[in-house]
Amino acid sequence: MGKGERATATPGAREKIKQQQAAARAQERRRRVITYTAAGVLAVAALGAGIWYGASKSQPEQAAAGLAPVTVQPDGTVVMAKSGVEKPVLDVYEDFQCPACKEAERVSGQTIKNLAAEGKAKVVYHPITIFSQEPTRSNSLRAGNAARCIADGKQWMAFHNLLFQNQPSETAEGFTNSQLVEWGKEAGVTAPDFEQCVNSGKHVQAQQSYSEKIMDEQKLTHTPTLKLNGTEVDNAVVFSPSELRDAVTKAAK
């Protein structure tokens, strides 16, 4: 039908119609490209904004001038606080083998250290063994034992950081005694009985019984668990340096 009608038009008019159609098509194509590009830019911008927001929320803090004094307690817990700072108490229950603890240390570990250095909190580290299956259980016990072999607070903290940095896979044997001895030396441990203490598993029993006791007492279901004046800190706060800082600062008032 359409063709028949067009055929009656004069050649000149037909050319004109063709040109008009071509122009309309080109315009339509241009409009489509612009719309498409705009939608694409919008989508990419939403992506970028979201990723930037997420990354900035869990951006680790910079290291402050120095560490607050660190003291290893007889029960194997470690207190990090400026002298005289008793409140608020931030308890950190962590397992050297637990990946979430490594992630918490990466994201918020520096914030915790900074807060102690600023005198805004008394931090107590409780290295425990939460795993019940192998190989993770033995890995964690060896690491916990080695940490208990260190009496000096500064060395303990350096060792603590090295353990998380070098955390083995959950499916393989790791934290071997020879590695632990080496990292101890790297952390500045000079005590002559350190190597023997690590190799003999001197404090494995203590690590085990302390873990059981504290998990029971504190009703821990997972690591890391942070408690601020005895109240569990929400996981989303634990993994957000700025929110953690706010929570602790508020508790200090």
Add this chain to the structure above:
Amino acid sequence: MDASLSSRSARLPIPWVTTVARLVLGGVLIAAGALKIGNPSDSVLAVKAYQLLPESVAIGVGYALPIVEIVVGVLLVVGLLTRVAAVIAALLMLAFVFGIGWAWANGLRIDCGCFGGGGQLGAGQEPAYLIDILRDFGLALLGVWTVRFPPGRFALDGALGLGGDSADDDLEDL
């Protein structure tokens, strides 16, 4: 006449199937992303739990993944840039299938982290790799369908004149 009519009625459901595919795939992606986005560290952990990517890459993927899922999911649901979004969604799903299969083949005992969670199984929990793989593979197929027959009904692409396989199709639709 008869032939064109019957082919037309046979073609009619296709846009509707695409719409359903878009809504299901997009809805699942939005849900998966939304459940992860509140705790990006969990997402990082879940990616790390696969032990598939080097640490620094895993961290980046962990942060980006929930947002990518949400944006791609929204694009699919509203039907904007349908084909591009469907390609990304299908590739994502195939990557998940690969990752879960990899974890399974390597004897890892992890939670897939598909809908949040840090990738760690609780005590006594068993992995559900087969179900996860089947689900993600099915979703990948929905993505492939959407790539083949975009943009379906109720799509912004259609309203904006962006949809269809080619310009000719668009003109036909108009």
